[in-house]
Amino acid sequence: MMTKVDEIAPDIYRLSTLVPDIGPTGFTFNQFLVVDDEPLLFHTGHRSMFAAITTAIETVLPVDRLRWITFGHVESDECGSMNDFLTAAPMAQVAHGAMGCMVSLNEMADRAPRVLGDGEVLVTGSKRFRHLDTPHVPHNWESRVLFEETTGTLFAGDLFTHFGDGPAVTDSDIVEAAVIAEDMMGASSLSATTPATITRLAGLAPTTMALMHGSSYTGDCGAALTALATDYSRRIAAIH
16 A cells, blocks of 8 residues: 655645545545644554555654544544544644534544644634534534635545545646536535535635545635535435
């Protein structure tokens, strides 16, 4: 298992592992390492990928320098190695929203997590991570995203999930590929609040979106998010 490392924005590195036998063209599992005074990792990956991901991190900085362990929601591909990283990085702490901590992480994490309120900013040095609650978007009650304000990078988690092993970052359309993947997997929660939650993210006007599965995106992220919200509105209307 090999994990590739690419810088997708200033001091933000995408760590990507392809699993070729998922879907028609393979499926990537991506983590994002942010180099700063207090280095931050968004997504830990599966426990089975811990060794490969750690090796990739070590090409950028010593893993024991990690200060913050973060992820979108509580799922094995997002936080399966959480406690392994807490062991490898003695100063690290999980940071998540209040719902995630109350429901799961206060019990699951080997060290008490830091609870972030909706809209709260975590400062890691030169970078500012705004925590935004996105319950049930794209799934799970405790779902959230992080928006790094100085680079305009939205750590969007499972939004825009798509198949294949494309480039680390692209400016090509990602909406169509995400629609196809959703048609195949049906992974998203479809609720009345889904489109509005995604539209709220569009209002941030990010310039880069760091995606959990597939290529990251640079370009008119607001337009892409608006188009994704429109597709979810179509899906919800079709139910009724």
